[in-house]
Each structure stands twice: as C-alpha cells, then as structure tokens.
Amino acid sequence: MGSYLTPPVYAAFVWWFSTGAVLLLVGRTAYGSALKLVSAGALLLAGLYAIAVSADDITAGGAYAAFTGTILLWGAQEIAFLAGWVTGPRPQRCPADARGWQRLSLALQAILYHEAALLACGVAILALTSGSANATALWTFAALWVLRQSAKINLFLGVPVTNDELMPEPVQFLKTYFARKPVSLFFPLSVTLAIAALVIMVQRLVEVAATPFEIVSLTLVSTLFALGVIEHWFMLLPLPAITLWGWGMGPQVSEDVMEQGGDIKDDVVPPLAGISSASDAAKLRSIGARQRLEDEFRQRFRELHPRPDLGAGLRETEPVATINGRT
Template identity: 40%
Template sequence: MHDFGLPILATLALWWGSTGIIFYLDSLPRKTFPYTMGAATVLVAAALWGLVATSNHQTAGSAYGAFSYGLICWGWQILGFYMGYVTGPQRQPCPPELRGLGRFIEGVRTGLYHELSALIGAVALLALSHNQPNQLGFWTYATLWWMHESAKLNVFFGVPNLGEEMIPDHLRYLATYMSRRPMNMFFPFSVTISTVITVWLAWAATAATTPFEATGYTMLGTLMALAVAEHWFLVAPLNANALWAPMSKRQEEYSGLIEGELIALENFADRDESWTAPLPHICEARHVAQVLELVAAGAFGEVEEVKGALRTRAHWIAFEISGSRARMTPFTPRNPQEPRIVAVGRHLDRDRLMAAIENCAA
C-alpha cells in the first residue's frame, strides 16, 4: 500500500509557499526586482540541470525532485510577468468603448510575450525529458500553466472575485480587462475539465504499481485539485487571497490607500451636490454590483465620483465609480469602520439611491 499523505502535504506546502514567496518578492520596492530576477534565473538554471539529472530515474525521491524543478520553472515565468519584465505589447488600460473580439484581442496583447515565453518553456522542458521515464517536471509545469490560463480566461469573461488587490501597481491596467459577473459560460467547462483530470489522476495514483508512479500521480492530482478549488474561489463568497496576506505587503498598503481615499472624499463631500450615508451591516455583493452599474449609467443623477466600503458574509469590499466604470475589490480594513458610501455629483436622487442600497442587505 502506497503512502499518499506525504505527497499531498508536500504539494500543498510547495504550492502555498512558492505562491507566497512570489507575492512577497513582487510587493518589495521595484529597485529590488533586477536582483530578484537574477537570483531566480540562477535558480531556474539549477532546476533545469536537476530536471535532466532526474529524468532517467523512477524513484519516489526523483518524483519529488522533478515536481519541484517544474514548479521552479513555472515560478520563474510568473515572476517575470508580475515584475513587468515579460508582459506584452499592450500596456495601457482597456478603452471603454472596446467590446467583444476587439477587447479579447487587446487582452491577449497585454500578456502576449509572457504566453510565448511560457510556450517556449514548455517545449524546453519537454525536450529535456524527451523519451525519458521521468517527465513529471514537464507535467507539473503544464498543469500550472493550465491553472494560470484557465483563471485568466475566467476573470476576463467575468467572475465575482477578480483579485485586483494582488495586481502590482505597474500592472494595474490589467484590471480594466477583467469583468465582474456572477458567472460566465466558460466557467462550467473549465471547472469540469479540471475535475475530470483530477479524478483520473486520483484513480491512477491508487492503481500505481511503483512508489514513483504513486508519488507522481498523487502530486499532480493534488495540484489539479487545487486548480478546481481555485476555480470555485473565483465565484464563492470567499477571499482566497487571504491565504497569502501575511506574506505580502501589498494588501496592507492597499487597505491603507482605500481608507485614506474614503476619508479624503468624505471631507470633500460637504457640498450641496454631495452625499454620504451608512450601508447595511451585511450586504450581498452581487446586488451592490448591480446598483453600481446603474449609478455609473446615470440612473440616479450625474455622478462624478463614488467610493465606499461594504461588508459581505465573507470579507470587506471596497467599491468605486470613476467616469463610467464601476469597480469592486476585496480588502482587509486596518482600522474598525462602518460600511458606508460617499457620492459626489449633481442632481443626485438620494431617496431612490438609498432605497436601492438598502435592498442590497443580505
């Protein structure tokens, strides 16, 4: 009987730890980025050497090694993207008038160089382990690549939880290519594909005849199970990014920025055409999103700016309207506060707006 507990724990630890390290390094000052990428490049060179060295071995130890090497190679790709070294030719916010295919093409152009780099990396890993019995490093890389691509497509087509608060400042324009919707048509297909692969890998692990196969299939199966969980985190009333909050400085800085903007707007909102009001103690995020879309469309008067903070059953959400765009982002308040909304504009229909907001109570 094979031991499945250790490979599962190792996969969870390596996945959580590597993601947290990337978030931490990416939240440091930009002057540290060249040193970080330099060290990461040395590490990935060592990982490629290790991949070749373990490619003709089929032991439990070589499975752990190959999995780690594939993880390091993918981490290097992600680090290069989020630090802004390998992104794409489009580095500007999405024009508001773009819709459909045009918006999709511009969205692809924001990460085109990264996608090409990821493809080259996959080909390189496959070539290094070609015709060798241990190709776990390549399949680890390929699994992580699928998780990344599927998540990107889902946030483009629209999900409730976009995770904008984890985007670095120099890539903030990426948020304009995301859509906040209760669901999209791609989501059921993507989560079903990941679930089917997870079940098959779990079956393969239980049917394995060697420790290498059992370890490899278990680690890949656990990674795919995490992909399924990540898909559901996109639509569930949970803030999955809280898993890495202790390892990232960005969340604290972002929370402080939101609170400061709210205070500044409240101090400004003493004109006749400005308005501030408390929100229900617990709100339904999707109802608030619908109200914000109506406000942005001018259903309650001419609005120049709206900011606020609300609390759902799962977490706090900051929201804003600037121009014709409405945005909602999970955050963690640094100081105790009450849910509230602040609006600045002309001819505001405050009674109707307040009634719509009160209907958002959970």
C-alpha cells in the same frame, strides 16, 4: 503509507508558499530590480537543472525533484511577469469602450510575451525529458498551464470575485481586462472538465500506480491539479485568496483597492497616526481590504436573496416622513 501522505502535504505547501513568496518579492518596493533579477535567474537555472538530472530517475526522490524543478521554473517566469518585465507588446489599460473582439485583441496584446515565455518553458521541459522515464515535470507543467489558461479565460469573461488585490503594481493594468460580474457558461464547463480530469488521475493512482515513483508522481500532480480547481472556486468566494496570501502582499495600498473601495475610511481601518512600522500599516490595510470584500459578499448575498417582506413591514409600521427624515 508515507508514499500517499507526504506528497499531497508537500505539494500543498509548495503551492501555498511559492505563490506567497513570489508576491512578496515582487510586491515589496524595498526589494530592488537586481534582487528580483538574480532570484528569477537562480530559480530558472535551478529548475532546469533539477528537471534534467531527474529525467531518468524513477525513484520517489526523482518524482519530487522533477516536480520541484517545474515549480522553480514556473516561479522564475512568474517573477518576470509580475515584475512587468515580460508582459506583452501593449502593457496598457483596456479602454473603457472596448468591447467584443477588440477587447480580446487588446487583452492578448497585453500578455503575448508572457504566453510565449510559458510555451518556451514547456518546450524546454519537453526537450529535457523527451524519451526519458520520468515524465513528472512535463505533467506538472501541463497541469499548471491548463489551469492557468482556464483561470485567465474566466477572469476575462467574468467572475464575481477577481482577487486582483494580490496583483503587484507593475501589472495593475491587467485588472482592467477582468470582468467582475456573474460567471459565464465557460466557468461551469471548465470546472467540470477539470474535475473530470482530476477523477481520472485519482482513478489511475488507485488502480494503476504500483511503484513508489508512480504513487508519488501521480499524487503530486493530482494534488496540484486539485488545488488549481480550488483556486477557480476562489473566483466565487471573496475571502480565501486574501487569507492565504495576504502575507505576500506589498506594504502599499494597491491602485486596485483605491479604485474599487475608495479611500480607506476610519470606520474600516483605524487612523494610521502613531503606527510604528510599515508592516503595521500593511496589516491594517490588509484588514481594510478584507473588510471591503466581506461587505461585497454581504451585498451580493442580499441581491441574490432579497427580503421584500422586510421593506413592506417597515412601510406599514413607520410613517413615511420618519423614514425619509433619517440620514
């Protein structure tokens, strides 16, 4: 029974904690570049080592080691990306008048080196596990890469909620390539294909997996894939991402929040005078971000579900002069 229950809990915790930890490390200005560089290097070496030593290990422990090694390797390149070290040949904001193929070309130039780094990680994993019995690392990386590419395309084409408040300052320019609007046709297509792939994984887990290694390996990968699908649905809901990883946000108010929501007002966040620590200020700012997202959600709901009868009722019961006289 532990072969079925422990892997999804472990995968969910690693997914949640690793994301928040990377955001915390990169977003905190108090953490210098040296610490970030050492952390990225340590994760890179530890990940490669775990993948290499577990390549021929077909025990449950081998599956956990390969899965963890891939997450560590992915975390290393995420630090390099979010810290702004490995982005692209044009790490600049998207011009406001860019459209069509020009916008696509500029977006690719903004993340080209990052995409090359991801492919290099995949090649390294393939080289370390080629001909080996334990393919957990390769399948884990494939799940992460496919879902990440799908998320990037959806953000580029347009989604109602981009959750770009979580982006650290060095990569704030990337939010200008996101489109905040109703989803494109690619969203239902990508989510449908992802769910179909997840169903196949679960089917194999139930019908084919027999050994503890196979059960743990398939469960880890399928759980991670399911969490990636859930992340796609976060693009339609304004609250979960902030709620899950708000503890990993930097203390400063991001440029994104300032542009989208304006200055933090007294009716959203209490005055900052008398706050005893930077962490208290960060909590209040996080509350302001959540409040802004809730307001956006309510506004979007009103737009999708208009109440024309309400406006008509007001016009019938109150004089026009009274309405126009209100502030």
